[in-house]
Amino acid sequence: MPSVGTPPDHRRLTPAARRATAGALVSSLIGTFLALSPAAPAGAAETLLSQGRTATASSTEGAAFSASAAVDGNLTGTRWASQWNDNQWLQVDLGQSADISRVVLTWEAAYGKAYDIQLSDNGTTWRTVRSVTAGDGGTDDLTLTGTGRYVRLQGVTRATGYGYSLWEFQVYGGGGSTPQLPGGGDLGPNVHVIDPSTPNIQGQLDTVFKQQESAQFGSGRHAFLFKPGTYNNLNAQIGFYTQIAGLGLKPDDTTINGDITVDAGWFNGNATQNFWRSAENLAVNPVNGTDRWAVSQASSFRRMHVKGGLNLAPDGYGWASGGYIADSKIDGQVGNYSQQQWYTRDSSIGGWSNSVWNQVFSGTVGAPATGFPEPRYTTLNNTPVSREKPFLYLDGNEYKVFAPALRTNARGTTWESGTPQGQSLPLSSFYVVKPGTSAATINQAVAQGLHLLFTPGVYHVDQTIQINRANTVVLGLGLATIIPDNGVTAMRVADVDGVRLAGFLIDAGPVNSTTLLEVGPQNASADHAANPTTVQDVYIRIGGAGAGKATTSMVINNDDTIVDHTWVWRADHGEGVGWETNRADYGVRVNGDDVLATGLFVEHFNKYDVEWYGERGRTIFFQNEKAYDAPNQAAIQNGSTKGYAAYRVDDSVNTHEGWGLGSYCYYNVDPAIRQDHGFKAPVKPGVKFHSLLTVSLGGNGQFNHVINDTGAPTEGTATVPSTVVNFP
Numbered sequence: 001m002p003s004v005g006t007p008p009d010h011r012r013l014t015p016a017a018r019r020a021t022a023g024a025l026v027s028s029l030i031g032t033f034l035a036l037s038p039a040a041p042a043g044a045a046e047t048l049l050s051q052g053r054t055a056t057a058s059s060t061e062g063a064a065f066s067a068s069a070a071v072d073g074n075l076t077g078t079r080w081a082s083q084w085n086d087n088q089w090l091q092v093d094l095g096q097s098a099d100i101s102r103v104v105l106t107w108e109a110a111y112g113k114a115y116d117i118q119l120s121d122n123g124t125t126w127r128t129v130r131s132v133t134a135g136d137g138g139t140d141d142l143t144l145t146g147t148g149r150y151v152r153l154q155g156v157t158r159a160t161g162y163g164y165s166l167w168e169f170q171v172y173g174g175g176g177s178t179p180q181l182p183g184g185g186d187l188g189p190n191v192h193v194i195d196p197s198t199p200n201i202q203g204q205l206d207t208v209f210k211q212q213e214s215a216q217f218g219s220g221r222h223a224f225l226f227k228p229g230t231y232n233n234l235n236a237q238i239g240f241y242t243q244i245a246g247l248g249l250k251p252d253d254t255t256i257n258g259d260i261t262v263d264a265g266w267f268n269g270n271a272t273q274n275f276w277r278s279a280e281n282l283a284v285n286p287v288n289g290t291d292r293w294a295v296s297q298a299s300s301f302r303r304m305h306v307k308g309g310l311n312l313a314p315d316g317y318g319w320a321s322g323g324y325i326a327d328s329k330i331d332g333q334v335g336n337y338s339q340q341q342w343y344t345r346d347s348s349i350g351g352w353s354n355s356v357w358n359q360v361f362s363g364t365v366g367a368p369a370t371g372f373p374e375p376r377y378t379t380l381n382n383t384p385v386s387r388e389k390p391f392l393y394l395d396g397n398e399y400k401v402f403a404p405a406l407r408t409n410a411r412g413t414t415w416e417s418g419t420p421q422g423q424s425l426p427l428s429s430f431y432v433v434k435p436g437t438s439a440a441t442i443n444q445a446v447a448q449g450l451h452l453l454f455t456p457g458v459y460h461v462d463q464t465i466q467i468n469r470a471n472t473v474v475l476g477l478g479l480a481t482i483i484p485d486n487g488v489t490a491m492r493v494a495d496v497d498g499v500r501l502a503g504f505l506i507d508a509g510p511v512n513s514t515t516l517l518e519v520g521p522q523n524a525s526a527d528h529a530a531n532p533t534t535v536q537d538v539y540i541r542i543g544g545a546g547a548g549k550a551t552t553s554m555v556i557n558n559d560d561t562i563v564d565h566t567w568v569w570r571a572d573h574g575e576g577v578g579w580e581t582n583r584a585d586y587g588v589r590v591n592g593d594d595v596l597a598t599g600l601f602v603e604h605f606n607k608y609d610v611e612w613y614g615e616r617g618r619t620i621f622f623q624n625e626k627a628y629d630a631p632n633q634a635a636i637q638n639g640s641t642k643g644y645a646a647y648r649v650d651d652s653v654n655t656h657e658g659w660g661l662g663s664y665c666y667y668n669v670d671p672a673i674r675q676d677h678g679f680k681a682p683v684k685p686g687v688k689f690h691s692l693l694t695v696s697l698g699g700n701g702q703f704n705h706v707i708n709d710t711g712a713p714t715e716g717t718a719t720v721p722s723t724v725v726n727f728p
Contacts, residue, residue: 046101047180048447050151050171052440052463054093059083061163067091070169073443073466075494077521079108082155082163090169091152097121098173100129100151102143108165111137114157115164119148126152135159181445184399184428188435190222190456190478193247196229205236212239214266216273217545217574221456223478226254226282227394234258235287238277241456241479243503246281247394249402250415251305251329255283262293269318272296275567276479276505278537279304281391290332294339296321297601297623298505298539298567302389303415304328309350313337322623324565324599327388327413341662343599343621345564346383346410357721358693360621360660362598363411370691373723378660378691380620382409385562385596389502389536390475392427392453399427401453401473403500406531425451425473433480439463446472454480454504464489470496471531476504479539487511495524495558497531505539508548508584510576516540516550520558520592528560529594536564543582544571552586553605559592559614565599572604572628579606579629590614597622602646604628607638610647615655622647622661624678626701632670642704643675655686662693662721665714667701679707683728693721 050071057067057080065081071092072078082088103117114133118126129146137159151171155164174180187193192208194201208222221241228248234256236244246254260279264271271294283305284291290309293301301324309332313320317338325334325344333351336342341358348365355375361367363383371377388404404414405421414420431445435457443466445452456478462485467474474491482504484490490506490513493499499519506516517540519533540553553568570584571577587602587609597619602609604627624646630636636643646663649656663678678694681687692711694703699717706712706724714722 046172046174046448047444048170049094049098049173050092050169051443051447051466053095055080055090055169057082057090058088059163065165070166073168073464073468074492074521075106075168075468076524079165079167080169081108081110081165084161084163086155086158088155088164089152090164090166091123091150092169092171093123094149094151094171097147097149100144100146100148100171100173102141102172103130103151104168104170104172105140105142105153106167106170107137107140108167109137110158110160110162110165111135112153112155112157112164113159116154116156117142117144118152118154119146120150120152121148123150126154128154181431181441181448181450183430183450184426185432187432187477188455188457192222192224193227194224194231195227196231201231202234205234208242209237209239212242213237215240216275219458221458221478221480223456225392226256228253230255230257232257236260238262238279241276243278243280243478244282245279245391246283247392248281249393249395249420251281251303252283254281255285257285259286259291260284260293261291262295262299264294264314264318269314269316271314271318271320274320275299276539278302278479278503281393283307290335293323294320295323297323297569297603299323300537300565301325302327303391303413306330306332308332309335311335311337312339312342322601326565327415329413329416341623343660345598345620346386346412346414348412348416357695358621358623358660358662358691360691362620365412372691372725373693373721376691376693380659382411383598383620384409384618385532386410386564386598387532387534387562388414389534389564390473390500392475392477395424400424401427401430401451401475403473427453430473433459435459439465451475453477456480458483460485461488461490462486465491466494467491467499467501468494468496471498473500473502474504475500475502479503479505481505481507483507484509484513484516485511487513489513489515489518492518493520493533493558495520495526497526497528499533500536501534501538502536503538505541507545508540508542508550508553508582510547510549512549512551512583514551515553515555517554519554519556519561522557522591524557524559524592526559528558532560532562533558534562534564535566538566540566540568542570542584543576544574545576547576547581549582550584552589553584554588556588556590556592556595556614560594561592561596563595563597563600567601568603569601570604570606570627577629579631579635586611590617593617596620607644608648611650612648612653612656613650615653617649617653617656619658620660622658624663626663626665626667626675628666628668630667630669630673633673636673636675641676643673645680646678648679649681649687651682653682653687654684656681657688658690660691661689662695663703664695664697665701665703666697671700673701675701675703677705677707677709677711678703681707681727683708689727690725692724692727695719695721
């Protein structure tokens with residue numbers, strides 16, 4: 001199979017071949033909501049016992065097909081394969097004796113026609129508990145009864161001329177000595193639950209803000225959750241790694257008569273480093289009529305109702321560098337002022353002022369009409385497909401997570417016109433993850449059938465978190481942060497329906513990871529149009545908090561995935577920063593078909609920031625800066641091309657479309673560097689771009705063109721964009 005560094009050959013199916021009729025789609029959507037909770041394994045007390053355990057085999061076909069690959073949770077990405085004769089075996093050590101209830105064998109094409117399942121207490125003396133004599137490949141789900149520490153597949157007869165080849169060998173058990181993990185529980189010390197009678201609310205807010213105001217790379221993580229009710233005379237200043245949210249089902253259930261404020265006093269009025277924070281699910285009555293939310297990347301404003309105006313610039317109108325609004329209503333005007341770029345989705349606004357470089361709207365009532373290149377507005381009447389981020393709320397005294405429904409051709413908020421559509425999941429269906437929890441325990445929880453709720457904190461993992469169950473929700477509070485310590489992939493999603501990843505940060509570790517987040521295995525092929533995976537407010541960082549490395553940060557292999565607001569960032573400042581110190585060649589690679597990105601921020605990678613290989617991909621809003629720290633022209637030379645495009649669509653792609661895409665250069669180490677273009681794409685009728693721009697920041701480096709050989713070069717030090725309205 002091709003390596004991650006070499007994109008695999010991909011299916012090229014037509015929309016007709018991959019899409020059901022409208023009626024079938026509606027029926028499928030209804031089925032999705034009814035089946036949103038992950039299905040439990042057979043037997044109420046069953047647990048997956050084998051994943052990540054020590055596995056050995058009689059032989060392997062080669063180093064790439066080790067025994068451990070059959071118990072790593074990667075259902076169709078890695079496999080064990082034996083030598084090409086009959087008498088071969090694979091066994092797994094469960095670590096302790098357990099009651100075994102079933103095994104699941106996911107065969108590759110080279111399967112076993114006849115084989116035995118055996119148990120042992122010592123790994124030497126074996127007893128057969130199940131025999132198969134007429135296997136036909138695919139997936140064998142075998143119930144059995146027995147107790148043992150070791151479980152073995154003993155091959156008898158191969159079905160092909162090759163060896164035995166298993167994608168995955170899963171052993172399930174219950175009772176015995178492997179306890180079930182509990183669902184629900186308390187949310188930990190860094191979740192501050194507030195109700196109107198809580199004493200000294202302002203003091204609690206101020207104490208955390210003092211800790212977090214300038215703690216850009218600190219370890220503090222906090223969430224303030226306000227119960228439904230009315231709160232008076234508050235100014236909630238929101239610092240780094242701080243989330244403020246209401247616990248109602250709708251924003252108007254929780255009203256703050258006061259302000260939720262982000263400003264830039266800590267950085268001398270410059271808001272370009274106001275990252276990693278969020279405001280969600282609240283109504284705000286600003287004291288002076290206008291709330292201030294002066295942020296840059298990785299700062300989301302979701303399900304908010306501002307009963308007044310919203311100012312996106314810092315006090316004094318200093319620089320600000322991009323943000324995101326979704327599913328929100330701002331009664332008054334949004335004052336963009338010095339905000340360089342912004343994306344607003346499926347919302348309602350009373351007006352918008354100023355455009356700077358790149359302001360994009362989709363599905364937003366009250367948005368200005370497209371005016372690009374001047375004013376620099378790009379507006380889509382609807383968002384093609386959207387599904388809002390899951391959120392925690394209170395149903396009476398019970399915590400639940402609401403999972404909003406999928407919408408097509410969305411416009412406006414999900415909550416203004418009545419009860420939001422979706423499904424409520426009780427907290428008891430979640431494993432509440434707290435700092436210090438091992439990856440093995442997290443994987444056990446998923447295998448057990450639980451969703452994941454990460455409480456605020458920093459999590460070190462020594463193996464990949466495997467999200468293999470359809471409809472699993474992985475929700476972080478307070479910018480929970482996952483760090484792979486030993487070069488593993490931090491999280492991997494299987495080729496299954498309806499996974500929702502939301503609200504967490506993956507921070508690369510000092511040992512290079514080939515990837516940090518994989519959505520789907522290579523060559524994933526299932527159609528998820530009716531129930532896609534969503535990746536929302538999931539951020540990736542390489543360096544800044546310390547030296548980190550990753551070859552490719554985010555890989556999207558599953559078809560129909562929605563990436564809704566991400567910042568994938570190779571750090572340009574902080575600790576552990578340098579051209580080779582935090583080496584990260586590629587930011588986001590998309591291999592899946594019909595992938596939609598809404599709010600894509602990717603910056604500073606050593607080579608390509610975004611590469612797209614899947615068919616019918618779409619991006620609405622893209623913000624990029626090329627790597628500041630390239631030492632010279634030779635360091636970014638790409639064959640005969642000067643520099644690597646910020647956003648490249650592969651020549652094999654026939655259909656792709658993008659709206660509102662910007663790339664900026666600031667080669668401050670060698671300002672003489674020239675970049676041939678910001679964007680690269682095949683010239684085909686189905687490949688279309690709208691509202692493209694490149695900018696040289698103060699003349700530190702220049703672009704020769706915007707896309708391919710189209711678009712005027714950037715010139716001088718005036719930081720004036722070069723634009724292309726439509727391509728081709």
